[in-house]
Amino acid sequence: MSVPVEVIFKRPEALRDRPTHYCPGCPHGIAHRLVAEALDDLGLRERAVGVAPVGCSVLAYNYFNCDFQEAAHGRAPALATGIKRGRPDTIVFTYQGDGDLASIGMAEIIHAANRGEKITVVFINNAIYGMTGGQMAPTTLVGQKTTTSPYGRDPEQIGWPIRMAELLSTLVAPVYVTRQALYTPQLVRKARKALHTAFRLQAEGKGFTFVELLSSCPTGWGMTPVEALEWGKEKMMAYFPLGEFKKPEAEEGGKK
Amino acid sequence: MTRVLMKGAEAVGEAAIKAGCRHFFGYPITPQNEIPEYMSRRLPQVGGTYVQGESEVASINMLFGCAGAGVRVMTSSSSPGISLMQEGISYIAGAELPVVVINMVRGGPGLGGIQPAQSDYFQATRGGGHGDYYTMVLAPSTVQEAVELVMDAFDLADKYRNPVLVLGDGIIGQMMEPVEFPEREPALVDKPWATTGCKGREPNIVKSLLLDPYELEEHNRKLQQKYERMKREDVRVETVDLDGAEVVLCAYGTTSRVCRTAMERLREKGVKVGLVRPITLFPFPEKTIQSLDPKKVKFILTVEMSLGQMVQDVKLYTEGRIPVHFFGRTGGVVPTPQEVVREVLKRLGKEVEK
Numbered sequence: 001m002s003v004p005v006e007v008i009f010k011r012p013e014a015l016r017d018r019p020t021h022y023c024p025g026c027p028h029g030i031a032h033r034l035v036a037e038a039l040d041d042l043g044l045r046e047r048a049v050g051v052a053p054v055g056c057s058v059l060a061y062n063y064f065n066c067d068f069q070e071a072a073h074g075r076a077p078a079l080a081t082g083i084k085r086g087r088p089d090t091i092v093f094t095y096q097g098d099g100d101l102a103s104i105g106m107a108e109i110i111h112a113a114n115r116g117e118k119i120t121v122v123f124i125n126n127a128i129y130g131m132t133g134g135q136m137a138p139t140t141l142v143g144q145k146t147t148t149s150p151y152g153r154d155p156e157q158i159g160w161p162i163r164m165a166e167l168l169s170t171l172v173a174p175v176y177v178t179r180q181a182l183y184t185p186q187l188v189r190k191a192r193k194a195l196h197t198a199f200r201l202q203a204e205g206k207g208f209t210f211v212e213l214l215s216s217c218p219t220g221w222g223m224t225p226v227e228a229l230e231w232g233k234e235k236m237m238a239y240f241p242l243g244e245f246k247k248p249e250a251e252e253g254g255k256k
Numbered sequence: 257m258t259r260v261l262m263k264g265a266e267a268v269g270e271a272a273i274k275a276g277c278r279h280f281f282g283y284p285i286t287p288q289n290e291i292p293e294y295m296s297r298r299l300p301q302v303g304g305t306y307v308q309g310e311s312e313v314a315s316i317n318m319l320f321g322c323a324g325a326g327v328r329v330m331t332s333s334s335s336p337g338i339s340l341m342q343e344g345i346s347y348i349a350g351a352e353l354p355v356v357v358i359n360m361v362r363g364g365p366g367l368g369g370i371q372p373a374q375s376d377y378f379q380a381t382r383g384g385g386h387g388d389y390y391t392m393v394l395a396p397s398t399v400q401e402a403v404e405l406v407m408d409a410f411d412l413a414d415k416y417r418n419p420v421l422v423l424g425d426g427i428i429g430q431m432m433e434p435v436e437f438p439e440r441e442p443a444l445v446d447k448p449w450a451t452t453g454c455k456g457r458e459p460n461i462v463k464s465l466l467l468d469p470y471e472l473e474e475h476n477r478k479l480q481q482k483y484e485r486m487k488r489e490d491v492r493v494e495t496v497d498l499d500g501a502e503v504v505l506c507a508y509g510t511t512s513r514v515c516r517t518a519m520e521r522l523r524e525k526g527v528k529v530g531l532v533r534p535i536t537l538f539p540f541p542e543k544t545i546q547s548l549d550p551k552k553v554k555f556i557l558t559v560e561m562s563l564g565q566m567v568q569d570v571k572l573y574t575e576g577r578i579p580v581h582f583f584g585r586t587g588g589v590v591p592t593p594q595e596v597v598r599e600v601l602k603r604l605g606k607e608v609e610k
């Protein structure tokens with residue numbers, strides 16, 4: 001007698017079956033999976049064009065199973081603008097770190113948001129430059145030690161960490177701006193929902209959508225993966241509050 | 257085909273539209289604002305899109321995205337803006353994307369001035385940004401030629417999957433001349449590599465990153481083969497009266513017009529003078545320079561609106577067989593025919609009138 005077998009967990013179609021180069025315990029893998037699940041759930045994979053940043057996720061195009069372009073450092077929103085304007089039927093998303101998006105690419109992100117480009121921006125905030133070896137990022141917390149803030153970030157000298165979701169939510173054009181975190185299974189489920197909302201709104205042609213995901217960098221932070229998640233939950237979430245900063249009126253609890 | 261009187265900049269814009277370009281991204285800068293202004297007016301009328309980027313850095317990267325999606329796309333700017341675009345042009349060359357970039361060159365360095373210049377020759381013909389690459393460079397000398405070269409630029413960009421620069425200046429852009437637009441359908445080609453969504457095929461990836469040094473070397477060699485092919489198949493040059501010439505002027509764009517006037521006066525004075533006018537600055541018409549006869553040509557005089565940039569190529573390809581001299585004005589000053597005449601007569605050891 002055969003027992004009926006049901007698959008309850010499998011790789012999303014929008015991800016390739018390939019080992020990643022990320023460090024053990026790095027949340028980039030989780031974030032990739034959440035994006036891929038949103039594309040799968042909404043049936044968007046075959047229309048999707050991703051834009052990879054310069055940063056640890058520079059090779060994201062090797063892991064996603066959809067069309068991709070690889071941008072210069074910080075320019076992903078400009079590439080995304082060109083792709084979406086050239087091919088309005090595509091579903092365009094960027095996947096960017098904090099150095100990429102909030103430092104060298106600040107002009108590109110603000111103006112893509114302000115033009116209301118119909119794209120989705122996935123912003124991985126790990127408060128550090130992972131790829132280049134743990135230097136200070138524009139989102140590095142006050143007092144946080146990095147290889148270029150060896151005495152801890154000093155706001156007198158270099159200013160305060162930038163809150164991107166809040167900043168972008170002051171603009172008129174963006175339709176959805178949220179900050180979520182990847183530190184616990186509950187938080188990951190909420191992040192998954194946020195990405196689903198963002199891609200759905202793009203598919204509906206609503207406008208610019210932005211999902212910031214508080215992440216960790218065990219290697220750059222000099223912690224074990226578990227310590228890093230704890231530190232993120234305690235320190236990152238204290239300075240970077242979670243929430244939906246902007247939502248279309250029609251959405252539940254949304255304000256314009 | 258009808259002839260219409262048109263300003264150079266607007267003719268450039270219309271030529272792009274005739275070539276099937278429906279997307280323009282750019283940032284204002286004098287002396288080329290009439291191009292984005294024209295595109296912002298015309299593109300919506302033909303179902304296209306004009307986006308004013310927040311900077312030249314953003315604009316060129318919008319071109320990357322759009323060209324990567326398989327769509328004909330153009331930007332225009334002037335020298336300081338083109339410097340900012342070098343990042344994107346390097347990435348575009350690396351990713352092998354077809355784009356058209358117009359540079360209405362102005363005086364530099366720095367903010368320089370807004371008057372016509374040819375001082376971006378080095379930047380244009382040596383790649384311009386970082387890495388082992390070249391862009392194709394076309395240099396029109398009339399509004400009519402600007403129209404034809406802009407239309408050709410789109411075809412050449414597609415042929416080579418490479419950026420094509422059109423190098424003009426404020427004079428070409430501001431000049432009103434009669435033009436005829438060639439009646440031809442845009443030669444749109446299939447772009448199976450473009451990121452259009454992967455329905456029914458494996459995903460396409462558009463990128464310039466090759467971390468393996470052997471792979472990158474192989475890629476650079478492949479790019480090199482394209483440049484060699486450009487040299488074989490797409491060099492363009494106009495020559496005037498080279499037969500029996502004792503003096504050969506070499507100039508492109510606006511200065512070639514100055515030289516033509518100078519040549520008339522020199523002929524009146526009995527000087528046998530010819531002209532080499534490169535139309536493609538890269539690939540440079542090396543064979544034309546190499547074929548000049550050292551027994552007949554006393555010297556070549558390169559005339560530029562710079563302090564001597566193209567002259568280096570002319571010297572390179574004469575390989576020391578013929579003396580090469582230089583005359584130029586810079587900073588936005590246009591040389592006069594009289595100045596060119598005097599320079600030639602002086603070099604010939606002839607009486608120079610005051």
Ligand SMILES: Cc1ncc(C[n+]2csc(CCOP(=O)(O)OP(=O)(O)O)c2C)c(N)n1
Binds near residue numbers: 055097126128130137
């Ligand atoms: C123009 C330019 N400047 C600098 C670099 C070097 N660089 C590569 S990645 C990076 C920082 C990436 O940090 P982040 O965006 O936070 O991403 P993460 O690596 O943390 O995921 C820098 C500065 C580059 N590639 N290009």
Ligand code: SF4
Binds near residue numbers: 021026056220
């Ligand atoms: S350096 Fe940090 S962000 Fe980069 S892969 Fe490792 S853990 Fe992840």
